[in-house]
Amino acid sequence: MKRRPGRFAVLLTLCLAVTLTFLTLPIVAIFLDSSPAELIDSLGEEGALDALWLSLKTTAISITIILLVGTPAAYLLATRSFRGKAFVVTLVELPLVLPPAVAGIALLSAVGPSGILGGTVEAAGVELTFETAGVVVALTFVASPFYVRQAMAAFASVDGVMLDASRTLGASEARGFLRVMIPVALPGLVAGTALALGRALGEFGATLMFAGSFQGITQTVPLAIYDRFSTEFDAALALSAVLVAVSAAILLSVKLVHGSEVLGGAPR
Amino acid sequence: MLRAEAATRLGALELDVALEVRAGECLALAGPSGAGKTSLLRIAAGLVRPERGLVEANGETWLDTERGVDVPPERRRCGYVFQEYALFPHLSASQNVAYPLRGMSRAERRERAHELLDRFGLRELADARPRTLSGGERQRVAVARALARKPAVLLLDEPLSALDARTRASASRELAAVLRDVEVPALLVTHDFAEAAQLGDRVGVIDAGRVVQEGTPSELAAAPRTAFVADFTGAVVLTGTARPGAGGLTTVELDGGGAITTTDPGGGEVAVSVYPWEISIEPEGEPPHGSSQNRLDAEVLSITTVGNRVRVSLAGPQPIAAEITADSAERMGLRAGTRVTATWKATATRVVGS
Numbered sequence: 001m002k003r004r005p006g007r008f009a010v011l012l013t014l015c016l017a018v019t020l021t022f023l024t025l026p027i028v029a030i031f032l033d034s035s036p037a038e039l040i041d042s043l044g045e046e047g048a049l050d051a052l053w054l055s056l057k058t059t060a061i062s063i064t065i066i067l068l069v070g071t072p073a074a075y076l077l078a079t080r081s082f083r084g085k086a087f088v089v090t091l092v093e094l095p096l097v098l099p100p101a102v103a104g105i106a107l108l109s110a111v112g113p114s115g116i117l118g119g120t121v122e123a124a125g126v127e128l129t130f131e132t133a134g135v136v137v138a139l140t141f142v143a144s145p146f147y148v149r150q151a152m153a154a155f156a157s158v159d160g161v162m163l164d165a166s167r168t169l170g171a172s173e174a175r176g177f178l179r180v181m182i183p184v185a186l187p188g189l190v191a192g193t194a195l196a197l198g199r200a201l202g203e204f205g206a207t208l209m210f211a212g213s214f215q216g217i218t219q220t221v222p223l224a225i226y227d228r229f230s231t232e233f234d235a236a237l238a239l240s241a242v243l244v245a246v247s248a249a250i251l252l253s254v255k256l257v258h259g260s261e262v263l264g265g266a267p268r
Numbered sequence: 269m270l271r272a273e274a275a276t277r278l279g280a281l282e283l284d285v286a287l288e289v290r291a292g293e294c295l296a297l298a299g300p301s302g303a304g305k306t307s308l309l310r311i312a313a314g315l316v317r318p319e320r321g322l323v324e325a326n327g328e329t330w331l332d333t334e335r336g337v338d339v340p341p342e343r344r345r346c347g348y349v350f351q352e353y354a355l356f357p358h359l360s361a362s363q364n365v366a367y368p369l370r371g372m373s374r375a376e377r378r379e380r381a382h383e384l385l386d387r388f389g390l391r392e393l394a395d396a397r398p399r400t401l402s403g404g405e406r407q408r409v410a411v412a413r414a415l416a417r418k419p420a421v422l423l424l425d426e427p428l429s430a431l432d433a434r435t436r437a438s439a440s441r442e443l444a445a446v447l448r449d450v451e452v453p454a455l456l457v458t459h460d461f462a463e464a465a466q467l468g469d470r471v472g473v474i475d476a477g478r479v480v481q482e483g484t485p486s487e488l489a490a491a492p493r494t495a496f497v498a499d500f501t502g503a504v505v506l507t508g509t510a511r512p513g514a515g516g517l518t519t520v521e522l523d524g525g526g527a528i529t530t531t532d533p534g535g536g537e538v539a540v541s542v543y544p545w546e547i548s549i550e551p552e553g554e555p556p557h558g559s560s561q562n563r564l565d566a567e568v569l570s571i572t573t574v575g576n577r578v579r580v581s582l583a584g585p586q587p588i589a590a591e592i593t594a595d596s597a598e599r600m601g602l603r604a605g606t607r608v609t610a611t612w613k614a615t616a617t618r619v620v621g622s
Contacts, residue, residue: 164315165354167341169368170417179367183358 030241034234042238050216051224052242058132058220059200062139066196070148071189075177077148078155079163089152096145100205103142107210111137134211135218139200147196154188155181194254198247270325270421270453274311276318283307283318283477289421289453296456296468297479298500304477305457306351309423312455313348314341325453326420347419347452351426353410355398361385361409362394368417384412404435411446422447424456428463440466461485461501462541473497486587503541503618506586510534510619517614524585528562530617538619544579546616547590551600552607560611564588568606571597582610 005013034042042048077089095103109115112129113122121128128134158181166176182189204222211218213227221243228236273286283304289295299305310316312323314330317338323331325346330339355364366381385391388408398406407427414422427443428436444467447454457474458464464471465485472482473496481493485505488497506522510530513519518530520540530540552565566584573579578597582588588610602608 159354161350161352161354162356164310164313164341165348165350165356166367167315168313168344168346168348169413170342170345170370171367172340172342180356180358184356186358 027244030237030244034237038234039238039241042232042235043242045232045235047215047219047224048235048239051219051221051239054132054135054216054218055201055220055222055243056246058135058139059197062136062143062200063193063197065136065140066144066147067193070144071151071182072177074148074151075155075181078152079160092148093145095141096149100142100203101209103206104138104209107138107141107206112210129210130212130214130218132211132217135207135220138206138210139203142203142206143196143200146199147192150192150195151185151189154185154192157188158184190254190257194250197250201243201247201250269327270312270323270455272308272312272321272323272455274308274318274321276311276320278304278307278316278318281307281477283311285474285477285479287455287472287479287482289455291453292451293469294447294450294454294456294467295470295472296458296464297472297474298458298461298464299474300500301459303474305459305474306425308474309348309425309455309457312421312423313346314339314344328420345417345420347414347417347422349407349410349414349422349424349427352430353398353406355406355409355413357398360395360397361390361401361405364398364409365413365416367413380416384416388412402435403431404439407431407439408442411443415450419452421452422450422454424454426458427456427467429459443467461488462503462505465503465505465541466539473500475500503543504547504588505539505541506588507537507539510536510538518619520619522564522585526564526585528564528617529614530619531615532617532619534619541618542612542616544589544591545577547588547610547612549580549582549590549592549596549600549602550609550611552609554609556611558611559613561614562617563609563611565607565609568602568604568608570604571602582608584610 077085077092098106108129111117111121126133128137162180162184163173163176166180167173171179202222203220204226207218207220208223208226213219213223215224219227221239225236225239225243228239269291270289271287275284277283281302281304285304285308287295287297297305297308307316311318311321311331314323317331318333320333321331322333323329325344328339329335329337330344331337356367359367362378362381362385365384366377369377369380372380382391382394385394388411390405390408390412393401393405393409396405398409401409407430411427428440431439440463447456447467456464456467458467461471461473468485470482471485471488472479473488474480475496481488481497485501486507488501506520506528508520508522508528510518510520512535513529518532518534519527520530520534520538521527528540532540534540548560556563564584566582566588569581569583571578571580573594574591576593577591578594580590580592580597580602582590590610600606600608
């Protein structure tokens, strides 16, 4: 005889249904509100492809910087203990809870034209505000804590004896880091990369305040959407659809490459 | 030759140890957890730096805190078999074994790795990842990997404790064979005295950071210097030659004379063990009575109190220890020099390998 589901099981299912509807309905609506043909037409519009290309370019550069610098930094934080470590970790995590507008103001007052390091940046011949480089700075500032935090957890969960084994087998710590620690921590590192990618691709507030919104130079997809929102709603809709598609593609490819263990899957 | 001396505080532990292991010899240190066994291995390998210490292997000085010498672990040439084996999960068995092989061509690396895998009966598992291997197979990969770089010393941390009881016996015999072949000093630590007795040429008992006694397994079991050693050593170990006996039993002709019977199967050179509390003592010359098949004449060497009982060390064909109550010892008037007969049952006699 089949047992009838209990009241609690029904409640759980109901809650999941509500959550799913709430989360997916707006996304589905983007695609339902206009026909695919209209979407493609709007993309051909001036500026849309510029914004898409700029978003992909700045995100790629920013993620590269985050991986190259953030991975060793996260490894250090995960494998060493020192005085004030908790404080350092908190500093790294701080941008996570910073409102984007505050992040923009913070960047302006640090490396903006009249910021505390503005003179130094200018003397080095680097233009940040109203320039593509400024977008990269904003994306890196906002997205890197997502990666570093996750990478730290990934390295910390690798048994320290792995590195000991590597060293007794004649490998320097640097070699053990590259050949053992990174491969073993890879699922966690990939998950962190996906989080940072998503955050960088969707970055809006800090970019707008720090780099401005100039088509082809600093106007990434989220800025372009905002720009068109009040005047050409269809174009904004088309860009939103593209952003959803790109983000979903990133999420899915990460899941496919590294199995369910990466994002929210069962721990190994 | 490996020489290791360390005097240091590690957390709550005061480690103070000095030991020497000759080339081709295996020193097995047995002790309870927290005694400092793993710390000692880590100091030898350079993974922990003691306050004061000296590590010399093969004529090279790896650590001398007085002269400020501290060679990093990657340049110490230690083959280290870790407790849970620490195999690299993302590499296959052959890649794990090849990891330490550097400064040679790809072809040479492959050849050397396969040679090692063959030697450890792992040829078919060359491409298997560690998580698909059984405990015994992992242990063999770990030993093969530790030996790959032709180390100057071999360090083994509880090499059998990650195995289930059924694989442990065969893994133990295989490891004993490997240790016999290895030409470098081997230092092994374990919490199990029987394991140490089987794998070590010499056994040291370590407690609270100090080696309290060192000797052959039977010396330690028969003449424990302290109650801790007596308690810890547990079994009496006897060696001899086994042959099939009457009634499906096995007869073991003991080295040094006498013969005993066991219900375990066995042949050739073997070691047998019996727990001291299984051994009874009778005045010498009494006719056999009761069900005990094994009877050895011996002389009382010493009597040590262990908790609520006494351990009687006996000099027979081989050293034996019996544990009896203090009352019994008194009633029989046992003292050093008393001639007695030690008896125990064939069913209490275990063949533990050779």
